Amino acid sequence: MIPLAIPNLSGNEGRYLQDCVETNFVSTVGPFVTRFEEDVAKAAGAKYGVATCSGTAGLHLALTALGVARGDLVILPSFTFIASANAIAHCGAAPWLFDISKESWTLDVELLEKQLHREVERVAGRCVHKRSGRRVAAIMPVYTLGQPADMDGIIGLADEYQLPVVADAAAALGCRYKGMNVGQLADLTVFSFNGNKTITSGGGGMVVGDHEELLRLARHLSTTARVGSDYDHDRVGFNYRLTNLQAAVGCAQIERLNEFVNTKRRLDAQYREAFKGCKGIEFFPAPDWAKSACWFTGIAVVEQTLPAVSEICQRLRTMGIGARKFWKPVHLQSPFKAMPQTSMSVSNDIWRRILTLPCSTHLCAEEQSQVVASVLKVLEH
Numbered sequence: 001m002i003p004l005a006i007p008n009l010s011g012n013e014g015r016y017l018q019d020c021v022e023t024n025f026v027s028t029v030g031p032f033v034t035r036f037e038e039d040v041a042k043a044a045g046a047k048y049g050v051a052t053c054s055g056t057a058g059l060h061l062a063l064t065a066l067g068v069a070r071g072d073l074v075i076l077p078s079f080t081f082i083a084s085a086n087a088i089a090h091c092g093a094a095p096w097l098f099d100i101s102k103e104s105w106t107l108d109v110e111l112l113e114k115q116l117h118r119e120v121e122r123v124a125g126r127c128v129h130k131r132s133g134r135r136v137a138a139i140m141p142v143y144t145l146g147q148p149a150d151m152d153g154i155i156g157l158a159d160e161y162q163l164p165v166v167a168d169a170a171a172a173l174g175c176r177y178k179g180m181n182v183g184q185l186a187d188l189t190v191f192s193f194n195g196n197k198t199i200t201s202g203g204g205g206m207v208v209g210d211h212e213e214l215l216r217l218a219r220h221l222s223t224t225a226r227v228g229s230d231y232d233h234d235r236v237g238f239n240y241r242l243t244n245l246q247a248a249v250g251c252a253q254i255e256r257l258n259e260f261v262n263t264k265r266r267l268d269a270q271y272r273e274a275f276k277g278c279k280g281i282e283f284f285p286a287p288d289w290a291k292s293a294c295w296f297t298g299i300a301v302v303e304q305t306l307p308a309v310s311e312i313c314q315r316l317r318t319m320g321i322g323a324r325k326f327w328k329p330v331h332l333q334s335p336f337k338a339m340p341q342t343s344m345s346v347s348n349d350i351w352r353r354i355l356t357l358p359c360s361t362h363l364c365a366e367e368q369s370q371v372v373a374s375v376l377k378v379l380e381h
């Protein structure tokens with residue numbers, strides 16, 4: 001079986017883990033945690049990083065640090081992994097779900113502008129959603145498949161409405177937006193280091209940003225809001241820290257970030273080349289303002305001409321190819337069906353047609369050719 005996306009642990013991972021055992025630093029305090037925070041912040045072009053035990057925890061922490069609380073709304077594209085919406089719900093808030101743009105599969109900026117204009121008013125310095133009376137507390141763009149959202153437009157509107165921006169960049173470390181690094185765009189940017197991301201720490205996440213106070217608060221909240229060493233705590237905090245063991249793996253991984261991202265981009269380009277001109281096959285969007293980190297790569301099948309994607313996946317699996325469907329949008333998920341939402345024509349169309357293809361960083365040329373041949377066979381080219 002050629003897997004969809006598995007970790008590549010052929011660097012210093014084992015050595016650094018052994019070091020944790022030998023020095024007895026296996027828990028949330030340890031040199032690798034600090035080093036990983038510095039390395040990720042630097043790689044993202046941000047000043048500070050706070051490591052967390054997952055990307056979801058990082059999103060929850062970032063939202064909490066920005067004051068998102070019970071009853072609030074947070075603007076979120078519906079086409080995302082459910083963890084983005086869960087993090088909002090963990091704050092007692094609700095996602096206000098938006099469609100994505102066809103050109104980027106990220107938050108539709110024109111729609112955002114229209115909806116804010118129509119549905120939001122500023123009351124006593126707060127942004128209020130007129131129909132529900134709820135406060136709109138933040139915007140959370142998602143960097144889909146490793147590709148940044150159109151941040152100039154989003155940040156412009158965030159400034160106009162005085163809303164903080166938390167980017168769900170879970171799988172987007174390594175991407176660029178108009179030449180800017182991924183951590184230089186939103187107020188807070190959150191990564192995941194889950195096993196299927198480009199860089200993994202087994203499980204883990206990170207909040208990065210330039211705002212010292214905000215990052216200090218995030219760190220404080222992530223460690224049970226402890227004050228001093230005598231079991232004093234000044235808020236309801238979380239136990240969200242990454243362990244030194246996980247950070248050890250993360251440190252070894254991030255040494256190879258450029259290599260991994262370059263490999264992912266090459267695999268993506270090779271798939272595009274191999275399927276170029278094939279009837280019924282479209283590609284993931286590549287707007288000129290974005291340089292994707294190409295977390296996942298694959299194709300979008302044209303529905304009318306081909307079998308359904310789930311059937312294609314099944315057939316590919318019998319041929320030893322680990323292809324998969326991709327995110328089912330949040331507005332179609334039971335816990336979030338009743339949330340305020342825009343029309344969803346793009347999200348409703350796209351998610352049914354995406355086929356992600358094997359893109360592990362150690363995928364060899366023969367394996368990729370085998371994937372291409374199998375896909376073409378299933379699609380009857």
Ligand SMILES: *Cc1c(COP(=O)(O)O)cnc(C)c1O
Pocket residue numbers: 054055056057080081083084142168170171192193194204205
């Ligand atoms: C992976 C992912 C997450 C969740 O990260 P975990 O580390 O699994 O909690 C959130 N959002 C997006 C877009 C993701 O891809």
